[in-house]
Amino acid sequence: MADKYIIQGKRALKGEVQISGSKNAALGIIAAAMVVDGPSVIENLPQIQDIKVLLEICQELGAEIDWINGNTIRLDPTTINTHQAISEKVSKIRGSYYLLGSFLGKFRKVSLLMPGGCDFGARPIDLHIKGFQALGGGNMSDENGVISIEANQLKGAGVFLDTVSVGATINIMLAAVKAEGVTVINNAAKEPHIVDVANFLNTMGADIRGAGTDVIKITGRPVLEANRSYTIIPDQIEAGTYMIMAAITHGDLTCTNLIPKHMEPLTAKLIEMGAMVQEGDDSIRVALLPNDHLKAVSFKTMPYPGFPTDLQPQTTTLLTAAQGTGRMIESVWENRFQYIEQLQAMGANIVTSGKLAVVQGSPLKGATVFARDLRAGAAMVTAGLAAEGETTVTNVYAIQRGYENFIEKLQAVGADIKVG
Numbered sequence: 001m002a003d004k005y006i007i008q009g010k011r012a013l014k015g016e017v018q019i020s021g022s023k024n025a026a027l028g029i030i031a032a033a034m035v036v037d038g039p040s041v042i043e044n045l046p047q048i049q050d051i052k053v054l055l056e057i058c059q060e061l062g063a064e065i066d067w068i069n070g071n072t073i074r075l076d077p078t079t080i081n082t083h084q085a086i087s088e089k090v091s092k093i094r095g096s097y098y099l100l101g102s103f104l105g106k107f108r109k110v111s112l113l114m115p116g117g118c119d120f121g122a123r124p125i126d127l128h129i130k131g132f133q134a135l136g137g138g139n140m141s142d143e144n145g146v147i148s149i150e151a152n153q154l155k156g157a158g159v160f161l162d163t164v165s166v167g168a169t170i171n172i173m174l175a176a177v178k179a180e181g182v183t184v185i186n187n188a189a190k191e192p193h194i195v196d197v198a199n200f201l202n203t204m205g206a207d208i209r210g211a212g213t214d215v216i217k218i219t220g221r222p223v224l225e226a227n228r229s230y231t232i233i234p235d236q237i238e239a240g241t242y243m244i245m246a247a248i249t250h251g252d253l254t255c256t257n258l259i260p261k262h263m264e265p266l267t268a269k270l271i272e273m274g275a276m277v278q279e280g281d282d283s284i285r286v287a288l289l290p291n292d293h294l295k296a297v298s299f300k301t302m303p304y305p306g307f308p309t310d311l312q313p314q315t316t317t318l319l320t321a322a323q324g325t326g327r328m329i330e331s332v333w334e335n336r337f338q339y340i341e342q343l344q345a346m347g348a349n350i351v352t353s354g355k356l357a358v359v360q361g362s363p364l365k366g367a368t369v370f371a372r373d374l375r376a377g378a379a380m381v382t383a384g385l386a387a388e389g390e391t392t393v394t395n396v397y398a399i400q401r402g403y404e405n406f407i408e409k410l411q412a413v414g415a416d417i418k419v420g
């Protein structure tokens, strides 16, 4: 597998990029396909490392997975033969924690090796646990990194999330679809992938109302029939990354197969910065003329529909190409600025203080930089595309976790990027 990318910068990206299925929706939907009571067909699945690993875990647990084509699987969970997901692979990705809710719903008991994922500070799961406890999950233990939960009876209940959490909202939903009675999640997260997981489960016979608002009501069902097909939504973060790349390279890119509504937090800011943004029914074009300048603005990451934290590193990189002083406040994760020293190695003028990064626009120069996590890695490539000269990005495994056909898509729109 490729280990680094080599980029010659200053090429304007022009043409069309087709957006793949959403990574974070796919992780939730695969776990949801494990809780239903028959096979389901999942379409528009992105071919990326995180999904590959989660599917391998599902197979290890006994699920049968058939590839119908490159982006479609049939997942049959009726052959699952254990409630214990404790192999090394489980700790490699964050998304494996959805098996907690899924198996608690399915078997009323689960053991899971603590999940991994990108490192941007503490990533607690106390809210997930609080939700499971409200539903009757007890006999909880945490030994050698393995969390075990058992519920004699799984009963619907009210759950209030004191922090808006995507993971806790989906995980509680996964258990609640199989609980007796009604569960109400208050202060639920509203991200598009929460709606997508709920839509998948409803297609398979669940009764979930209010997904996409901050109150989700789930009426449990003893059996979820499945045996239907479902198409995953486009990846909002992948789309946002290419839109930012279009602006930073003074290019003219049309991202197709996306849902423009999901992109509003970014499109509003790109327009504020002076980029041309044109929305179609399922596409967005972003362009910036060679002599136009981007204006520095301020950003604050927030749960949806706020500005997504997963576009923060790419956007901070975009601010280096703007005229004036821009600000980025990271309010979701406590420590998501570690990649900034890599940008500084490329000449970026950025000063951080706690959750604030102040970016003074100044040209970037090619350097060797490290993809320290998935989105930080995408930011390094974004920087390399805009920089003078050659940039080498190492540890690109982190990027392959979340971007389908990354190199191919970039080359097709004029980027000078190759694997090294």
Ligand code: UD1
Binding pocket: 024, 027, 094, 095, 122, 123, 124, 125, 126, 127, 128, 129, 163, 164, 165, 166, 167, 168, 189, 309, 310, 332, 333, 334
């Ligand atoms: C998901 C995304 C991740 C994104 C994040 C925020 C997946 C696989 N990952 O992560 O890419 O950056 O949403 O949009 O979908 N928190 C608690 N207790 C908990 C759970 C969370 O305090 O039990 C806090 C976290 O520390 C964080 C905030 O809540 O400050 C948001 O986290 P959450 O929305 O749960 O993120 P993930 O679901 O892990």
